[in-house]
Every structure is written in C-alpha cells, then in structure tokens.
Amino acid sequence: MNIYANNTKAFKSYPRGDFDLESGTLRRSRKSKNSSLHPFKMIKCFANRLNYFYKLHPFLLFFISLSFGVTILIVLFLYESRHRTMNDFGKLDLGLNDYPFANLSNLVMVAGHSVYTSSCGKVDREDSWFLESYQKHPGQAATFVAHIQEGVEIVSKDDGALLLFSGGETRKNAGPRSEAQSYWAVAESKGWFSNEESVRWRALTEEHARDSFENLLFSVCRFRELTGKYPQNITVVSYDFKGERFANLHRSAISFPESRFFYAGTPASSTSKEAALKGESLVRSQFQEDPYGCKGSLWRKKLGRDPFHRSIPYPNGCPEIKDLFRYCGEAPYPGYLPWP
Structure with a gap:
C-alpha cells in the first residue's frame, strides 16, 4: 500500500539548486549581479567615475560644476524674489x-x-x-x-x-x-x-x-x-x-x-x-x-x-x-x- 498516493504536496528530494552527481555536493545557483547592487556601492562607483573624468577633463568638469552652482543660486534667488513679491502684493490683490x-x-x-x-x-x-x-x-x-x-x-x-x-x-x-x-x-x-x-x-x-x-x-x-x-x-x-x-x-x-x-x-x-x-x-x-x-x-x-x-x-x-x-x-x- 502506497501511503503517499493521496498526498498532493510535491516532494523535493534536495534543496533548491543543482546537485553534482560526481562530487555528491549541492551547487548553489549564483545571484544576478544586479541584485547585489547597494546604494553605497552605486555612490562609490559614481565617485570613481567622476574622479576618472576629472583626471581626463579637469577644466570641463570645473566649468560644469560652476554652471550648476550658478544655476542653483539663480533658482534660489528667483524663488526668494517671487516669495517676497507675493507677500508684497498679497494685501493688494484686490479689485479697485x-x-x-x-x-x-x-x-x-x-x-x-x-x-x-x-x-x-x-x-x-x-x-x-x-x-x-x-x-x-x-x-x-x-x-x-x-x-x-x-x-x-x-x-x-x-x-x-x-x-x-x-x-x-x-x-x-x-x-x-x-x-x-x-x-x-x-x-x-x-x-x-x-x-x-x-x-x-x-x-x-x-x-x-x-x-x-x-x-x-x-x-x-x-x-x-x-x-x-x-x-x-x-x-x-x-x-x-x-x-x-x-x-x-x-x-x-x-x-x-x-x-x-x-x-x-x-x-x-x-x-x-x-x-x-x-x-x-x-x-x-x-x-x-x-x-x-x-x-x-x-x-x-x-x-x-x-x-x-x-x-x-x-x-x-x-x-x-x-x-x-x-x-x-x-x-x-x-x-x-x-x-x-
């Protein structure tokens, strides 16, 4: 009498992975490289690339950084001016x-x-x-x-x-x-x-x-x-x-x-x-x-x-x-x- 005949669960002889018959060992499947990416590693990678680019084109990188900084300052100035103007005109936003x-x-x-x-x-x-x-x-x-x-x-x-x-x-x-x-x-x-x-x-x-x-x-x-x-x-x-x-x-x-x-x-x-x-x-x-x-x-x-x-x-x-x-x-x- 087969005691497992009515058992609907699949039986797994070995854990998930590939079994090597010659060595008798279990080979774990490798994880994808993408799954191992970590935010810290990404930042470090970006920093290395940036450093490499700086060595090749120092003046170009300086110009790009300066342009970025000036752009940020202009955006902040415009925001502050808009905020101040809105305060100035807030009371005056009236019909005659x-x-x-x-x-x-x-x-x-x-x-x-x-x-x-x-x-x-x-x-x-x-x-x-x-x-x-x-x-x-x-x-x-x-x-x-x-x-x-x-x-x-x-x-x-x-x-x-x-x-x-x-x-x-x-x-x-x-x-x-x-x-x-x-x-x-x-x-x-x-x-x-x-x-x-x-x-x-x-x-x-x-x-x-x-x-x-x-x-x-x-x-x-x-x-x-x-x-x-x-x-x-x-x-x-x-x-x-x-x-x-x-x-x-x-x-x-x-x-x-x-x-x-x-x-x-x-x-x-x-x-x-x-x-x-x-x-x-x-x-x-x-x-x-x-x-x-x-x-x-x-x-x-x-x-x-x-x-x-x-x-x-x-x-x-x-x-x-x-x-x-x-x-x-x-x-x-x-x-x-x-x-x-």
Whole structure:
C-alpha cells in the first residue's frame, strides 16, 4: 500500500539548486549581479567615475560644476524674489472697488509739527502741545490749528479728495502718540470746523513720517493703500515759508508733475517768524545736497525722531515705487514712476 498516493504536496528530494552527481555536493545557483547592487556601492562607483573624468577633463568638469552652482543660486534667488513679491502684493490683490476709498482721486496732506498732549480740549494753548525749545513761542499752538482747519476746508470743497494728517511718534517725552493722530483728534474736538458730515469720513492718518520729505512720500503711499491708485493731484498744507521746500525740492525728488502739485501755506506766529526763516534756510540747503534725506545730518535727525523704533510698513502698500524708497542719491531718481 502506497501511503503517499493521496498526498498532493510535491516532494523535493534536495534543496533548491543543482546537485553534482560526481562530487555528491549541492551547487548553489549564483545571484544576478544586479541584485547585489547597494546604494553605497552605486555612490562609490559614481565617485570613481567622476574622479576618472576629472583626471581626463579637469577644466570641463570645473566649468560644469560652476554652471550648476550658478544655476542653483539663480533658482534660489528667483524663488526668494517671487516669495517676497507675493507677500508684497498679497494685501493688494484686490479689485479697485474693494478699496475703501476707491472713488477718491486727489490727496490733501497736512504735515504735522507737534504732538497734542492735553485732554481738556484747549487746543489753542501752548501747554496743550509738546513743544521743542525752538517752538516755544506765543501763538505757536494756534498755527497748528490753522493747518488742520486749512486742510479740512480744502477737502470740504473737493468731493474727490482724501485728507491725510501725516506725522509719526516723534517725541519721546510726549509718549507713543503720533502727530497725525494729534491733528485728527484736534479736528474732531473742533467738530471739523462745521464740515464734519462731508469731511470726517474721508480724513485719515499717516503715522510714520519723520521729516517733511517723508510726509510727502509716505502720504502718497498711504493714498495708494486706501484708494488702489496714486493721486491725480496733490495739495500740501504747512507753513508758508516751507513752500519752496515742498513744492520744488520734495516734489522734484519724487518727480511728481508740477502742474498737479499745489501748496497751501499759512503764516508762522509773529514771535517765531525770524527764527523760523533762518532755520528753514539751513534745512533747505541740506535737502538741496541730500534730496532724499538719506545721509548726514538729515539722516541723523530722522533717526532722532523715531524714539520708539517703529517699523515702517512702506513700501508694502505701494510696491510700484519700492525702488524709490530705496534710492539715495543727489540726482533725481532715474527709475519708472507710475504717476498718472
């Protein structure tokens, strides 16, 4: 009787391989060479070939390596630039109608000169403002109010105008209060000089400027943030003796068309006029030598007017003129500017 007759499993007499009848030994089948390849061996093989190629063509290999390295740097630079640009334009990826003041086309900028520190509403008194030693003259506070009122009245006559009070947190002892917010608060306390209904909703602030050039440049950028475009016309409100500085030096520095730039000057107090004219002559000569206020005494003065080290957000809101913000030279900025 065959006990294995019903066993369906195949019986293997010897393990897998070839049996040598003469020697009585089992010959194992060799593994394919490809199956023995290891990543480390592959790398070592590549390195040997690379070394051999280098010995034959050293200059060619150097040139190929240099080209590869330059290509990597270019790719990284382009990626970084794209990433930065996307961040710059992220806030601005809006339709024109999505900007809060898209229907306004003209800029009226009131340049700040001091910080209002009182809470009693006595805006015409000198002790209600933080004044530097050169500002401590009778009637000085009234000149600040005159600037505010002048800006409000100009905007009240132009339905397409945006009013910006400009000036940063420039006085350490006055605390973290900006000149721009001070002027807005004074206008509010005065009921917008009987123009509240027509002006208040389109009166805002630019709270980072540290000198007169930044008053103008930063306000142009702030206008772009709020309207989605650059101003068709610009009107600056300040002291009458600063007209030459704003209308010629600063306007020329940003190459804004003269035919669309206007200046509204109000007089200094009678007790400070002589000293003011002398000081203005000095500052004007400094801006003639350094139109962008980016070096020397003008730069040091600017740093001194930033006691709280505020980070300036511009030109994030106006990327089309970012190169203008970085420019520092005696000649006018030579690049493209998007003025309409």
